[in-house]
Amino acid sequence: MTATGIGAPVRRKEDQRFVTGQGRYVDDFNRPGQAHAYFLRSPHAHAAIRSIDTGPATIMPGVIAVFTGDDLAADKIGGLICGWMIHSKDGSPMKAGPHPALAQGKVRYVGDHVAVVIAETLAQAKDAAEAIVVDYDVLPAVVDTAQATKASVQVHEVSPDNTVFNWHLGNKDETEAAFARAKHVTKIDLVNNRLVPNPIEPRAAVGEYDFGTDNYTLYTTSQNPHVARLVLSAFIGVAPEHKLRVIAPDVGGGFGSKIFIYAEETVCVWAAKKVKRPVKWTSDRSEAFLSDAHGRDHVTHAEMATDENGKIIGLRVHTTANLGAYLSTFSSSVPTYLYAPLLSGQYDIPAIYCEVDGVYTNTAPVDAYRGAGRPEATFVVERLVEKTARELGQNPAEFRRKNYITQFPHATPVIMTYDTGDYAASLDKALEIADYKNFQQRKQESARRGKLRGIGFSSYIEACGIAPSQAVGSLGAGVGLWESAEVRVNPTGSVEVLTGSHSHGQGHETTFAQLVSDRLGISIDQVSIVHGDTDKVQFGMGTYGSRSGAVGMSAIAKAIDKVIAKGKKVAAHVLEASEGDIEFKDGRFGVAGTDRSMAFGEIALQAYIAHKFSGQDLEPGLKEGAFYDPTNFTFPAGVHICEVEIDPDTGVTKIERWTAVDDFGVIINPMIVEGQVHGGIAQGVGQALLEGAFYDESGQLITASFNDYCMPRAIDLPSFQVGMTVTPCPSNPLGIKGCGEAGAIAAPPAVINAITDALGHEDIAMPATPQAVWRAAQKARMPMAAE
Amino acid sequence: MTTVSLTVNGQSVTADVDPRTLLVQFLRENLRLTGTHVGCDTSQCGACVVHLNGQAVKSCTTLAVQANASVVTTIEGIAEGGDLHPMQAAFREHHGLQCGYCTPGMIMSAIDIVNRKGNALDEQTIRAELEGNLCRCTGYHNIVKAVAAGAQAMAQAPVQQAAE
Numbered sequence: 001m002t003a004t005g006i007g008a009p010v011r012r013k014e015d016q017r018f019v020t021g022q023g024r025y026v027d028d029f030n031r032p033g034q035a036h037a038y039f040l041r042s043p044h045a046h047a048a049i050r051s052i053d054t055g056p057a058t059i060m061p062g063v064i065a066v067f068t069g070d071d072l073a074a075d076k077i078g079g080l081i082c083g084w085m086i087h088s089k090d091g092s093p094m095k096a097g098p099h100p101a102l103a104q105g106k107v108r109y110v111g112d113h114v115a116v117v118i119a120e121t122l123a124q125a126k127d128a129a130e131a132i133v134v135d136y137d138v139l140p141a142v143v144d145t146a147q148a149t150k151a152s153v154q155v156h157e158v159s160p161d162n163t164v165f166n167w168h169l170g171n172k173d174e175t176e177a178a179f180a181r182a183k184h185v186t187k188i189d190l191v192n193n194r195l196v197p198n199p200i201e202p203r204a205a206v207g208e209y210d211f212g213t214d215n216y217t218l219y220t221t222s223q224n225p226h227v228a229r230l231v232l233s234a235f236i237g238v239a240p241e242h243k244l245r246v247i248a249p250d251v252g253g254g255f256g257s258k259i260f261i262y263a264e265e266t267v268c269v270w271a272a273k274k275v276k277r278p279v280k281w282t283s284d285r286s287e288a289f290l291s292d293a294h295g296r297d298h299v300t301h302a303e304m305a306t307d308e309n310g311k312i313i314g315l316r317v318h319t320t321a322n323l324g325a326y327l328s329t330f331s332s333s334v335p336t337y338l339y340a341p342l343l344s345g346q347y348d349i350p351a352i353y354c355e356v357d358g359v360y361t362n363t364a365p366v367d368a369y370r371g372a373g374r375p376e377a378t379f380v381v382e383r384l385v386e387k388t389a390r391e392l393g394q395n396p397a398e399f400r401r402k403n404y405i406t407q408f409p410h411a412t413p414v415i416m417t418y419d420t421g422d423y424a425a426s427l428d429k430a431l432e433i434a435d436y437k438n439f440q441q442r443k444q445e446s447a448r449r450g451k452l453r454g455i456g457f458s459s460y461i462e463a464c465g466i467a468p469s470q471a472v473g474s475l476g477a478g479v480g481l482w483e484s485a486e487v488r489v490n491p492t493g494s495v496e497v498l499t500g501s502h503s504h505g506q507g508h509e510t511t512f513a514q515l516v517s518d519r520l521g522i523s524i525d526q527v528s529i530v531h532g533d534t535d536k537v538q539f540g541m542g543t544y545g546s547r548s549g550a551v552g553m554s555a556i557a558k559a560i561d562k563v564i565a566k567g568k569k570v571a572a573h574v575l576e577a578s579e580g581d582i583e584f585k586d587g588r589f590g591v592a593g594t595d596r597s598m599a600f601g602e603i604a605l606q607a608y609i610a611h612k613f614s615g616q617d618l619e620p621g622l623k624e625g626a627f628y629d630p631t632n633f634t635f636p637a638g639v640h641i642c643e644v645e646i647d648p649d650t651g652v653t654k655i656e657r658w659t660a661v662d663d664f665g666v667i668i669n670p671m672i673v674e675g676q677v678h679g680g681i682a683q684g685v686g687q688a689l690l691e692g693a694f695y696d697e698s699g700q701l702i703t704a705s706f707n708d709y710c711m712p713r714a715i716d717l718p719s720f721q722v723g724m725t726v727t728p729c730p731s732n733p734l735g736i737k738g739c740g741e742a743g744a745i746a747a748p749p750a751v752i753n754a755i756t757d758a759l760g761h762e763d764i765a766m767p768a769t770p771q772a773v774w775r776a777a778q779k780a781r782m783p784m785a786a787e
Numbered sequence: 788m789t790t791v792s793l794t795v796n797g798q799s800v801t802a803d804v805d806p807r808t809l810l811v812q813f814l815r816e817n818l819r820l821t822g823t824h825v826g827c828d829t830s831q832c833g834a835c836v837v838h839l840n841g842q843a844v845k846s847c848t849t850l851a852v853q854a855n856a857s858v859v860t861t862i863e864g865i866a867e868g869g870d871l872h873p874m875q876a877a878f879r880e881h882h883g884l885q886c887g888y889c890t891p892g893m894i895m896s897a898i899d900i901v902n903r904k905g906n907a908l909d910e911q912t913i914r915a916e917l918e919g920n921l922c923r924c925t926g927y928h929n930i931v932k933a934v935a936a937g938a939q940a941m942a943q944a945p946v947q948q949a950a951e
Contacts, residue, residue, distance in 0.1 A: 011879055018887030019875040019894065021822015021862035028821035123807070200826040200834055200923050201888040252824075252888025253923050285827035505886030505924045675882050675929060682926030706831035706921070714917040714927040719910065743926070 045699020097156025111290025201252020224542020295369020454758025493601025500540010521587020651774025680743020796864030
């Protein structure tokens with residue numbers, strides 16, 4: 001390992017600009033002549049629009065234009081799309097209602113887009129929006145996930161009972177047979193609480209149109225600018241693909257919420273041409289709460305069957321997944337193919353059957369949020385495993401160990417084939433770091449102080465490295481999920497890597513440069529990573545699903561291999577040897593068995609000078625591209641152990657210890673990987689203890705600001721003990737599994753298992769706020785009185 | 788419109804502003820100092836923290852006119868020439884940032900914590916004092932380490948504090 005190569009904790013190259021305030025986020029861009037957009041949003045969860053009178057707004061000071069859904073329709077601008085087709089059990093396609101960027105005839109959730117005002121200043125646009133007169137016929141709303149299909153309210157005409165799909169996976173008959181012969185069946189009812197992603201940078205967009213060239217430019221807070229360009233051009237029809245440049249510069253966190261193509265950027269690009277001015281929109285936090293895609297929101301009943309030896313023999317799951325008022329870009333895939341295929345967890349379960357009802361409600365669209373389906377699956381599996389162990393009177397760690405998969409590859413009953421792993425190794429290491437053997441002593445010490453101490457396990461698995469294109473195509477994905485890279489070597493030997501991945505906190509400028517440094521033997525200072533601009537990078541699928549290492553870097557590695565191969569041809573001419581005798585090692589091209597060699601940079605120069613070879617035999621220059629399509633998903637897995645102490649008098653849960661042992665395969669930069677783990681755990685702890693998006697019965701979001709929605713703060717969290725085990729991933733050339741979502745996936749069941757362990761009963765839902773825990777603690781104290 | 792005159796990062800500035808202009812808008816839009824960020828509209832997230840007369844304030848909840856005749860320091864004003872402020876260097880060294888959006892506010896708050904609480908900060912003090920700053924990326928683990936290390940480093944570099 002070199003100081004800047006693979007495995008080194010290199011300090012991040014991008015940090016110089018971030019710590020000095022020189023980062024460039026979308027809201028930092030101001031274009032000449034720019035006007036400001038403000039969206040009038042629905043105050044009602046469900047209403048027919050009888051009329052919209054924009055007249056009074058258009059004469060307000062500074063107003064340039066006011067547009068409604070009719071204006072978009074007149075220009076034949078299409079609706080927003082959902083890019084993953086799910087088929088119901090009966091083979092019918094999912095029922096997707098129209099999703100106009102600005103409402104047409106109806107609004108379906110509080111925050112739905114009714115009109116846009118474009119004015120000289122944002123303040124003027126806001127003032128004018130108040131002058132728009134909308135005549136609403138307010139309709140009853142359906143909000144509750146579990147009741148959505150029984151409601152008399154119909155969100156979309158296409159779906160009379162609000163069902164988008166009734167989907168299933170696994171083998172029903174085998175599962176029923178397993179339950180029929182089970183010695184013990186454990187049952188659980190779970191709510192996976194709705195969350196708001198809340199990256200600290202709100203979404204923003206600047207649309208621009210050049211009448212001279214007919215070119216459009218969109219600056220946008222996107223995790224995947226090429227996908228945004230493809231959707232905006234090919235499906236929504238705002239601009240031809242080759243005439244639309246999408247730039248996603250520094251982006252301040254995403255966590256999934258910036259994957260999707262939303263109404264606001266669509267309108268900004270379109271309106272820029274209409275008003276002949278650049279148009280800028282920046283979300284404020286209140287808007288973000290209302291209209292960024294939310295996450296999770298499942299209601300689940302699940303049962304686990306065990307035999308007389310305490311082996312898990314069957315799992316059956318029924319989930320109702322709230323998709324909100326419209327199908328967001330990847331929403332349909334999240335509670336289906338990103339969820340049920342992970343229900344085997346780390347366990348050898350011969351029979352699994354899962355049914356999922358996706359439903360419409362009058363709430364914000366729900367889509368991928370950090371983990372996307374996999375936290376929901378892990379919560380089901382790990383709560384059930386814990387409860388089963390307790391009911392069987394077995395130690396929860398040893399019950400897990402007994403049921404772990406130990407032979408690889410392992411085909412689960414829910415379409416995944418795990419390639420590698422060593423789950424017991426992670427468990428052993430976690431037990432050691434957590435000092436599990438002395439837990440009872442700590443519990444007694446807590447009890448002496450009147451406190452309840454509990455310990456909770458989470459043996460999670462996830463499917464990352466999304467994903468083999470043919471495989472996801474067969475499951476309904478609209479596009480393949482490969483990644484592209486181009487490695488441009490300059491005559492001076494410096495290197496630019498153009499990648500289809502996008503960094504919004506992951507540190508790609510450093511880790512990707514480490515790969516180049518490692519492979520080409522040059523300093524990371526000689527490497528620039530270029531991303532987030534469709535005029536520079538030809539195409540890419542973007543960053544989500546912990547895919548940038550396993551897929552994005554594999555594409556770079558493939559391009560580097562081609563650069564080295566080309567370099568050998570150049571070196572053969574320059575060193576006057578046959579190509580087969582040229583070796584590339586430690587940054588030098590050399591002739592085998594001799595001391596003749598030249599540095600990588602010298603060969604790069606020779607490739608461009610092109611004096612030493614015929615341009616007809618060998619093309620000058622040194623630049624190679626690659627598209628990498630993975631052969632399988634990757635399967636990061638690990639064990640997290642949470643230890644809590646509850647004050648039964650106040651209900652406050654304090655996390656005393658957090659142990660995370662993860663197997664991410666080969667690690668490029670351990671400092672960055674540990675940081676990803678920390679951040680993921682914080683979001684998972686947030687879900688378990690603090691966060692919840694709640695609508696009242698009328699569909700008003702009552703947790704719509706940081707005053708009301710409890711974000712994790714520094715004081716809510718402990719320092720984390722992070723350890724690693726490594727089984728290299730055999731499914732990509734670098735052995736990487738991915739690390740971005742692990743913490744958010746592992747954490748919620750670890751916390752709830754710890755709380756229920758402390759309480760001595762299972763009756764607690766997320767978020768386990770002090771109020772909820774206090775009630776549960778009272779129940780534990782006085783079971784008769786509480787019932 | 789009303790006129791405001793103040794000192795920002797050592798430079799005197801005077802401008803006519805709409806009276807409702809927030810200090811953060813004035814910094815970002817009038818002075819193009821875009822290192823100070825806006826992450827919420829309820830004075831909760833702290834991405835907008837700057838120093839007003841040496842004390843941390845949330846510039847999203849301060850009117851520009853309130854800063855009249857005052858001294859304001861932003862994230863762009865704390866490095867000395869090419870040398871990072873010790874707190875900036877500590878955030879980089881300890882990986883106390885990921886997306887970078889909350890970072891300017893975090894660093895300005897952290898310096899203020901040191902100014903108020905001294906250079907030897909324990910973990911609980913740092914976590915409690917960071918109540919007004921939200922980070923969604925790091926889980927705070929490395930921010931806490933960075934603040935502790937930055938606080939110690941500031942004791943070795945008194946020049947930086949005098950600069951404010």
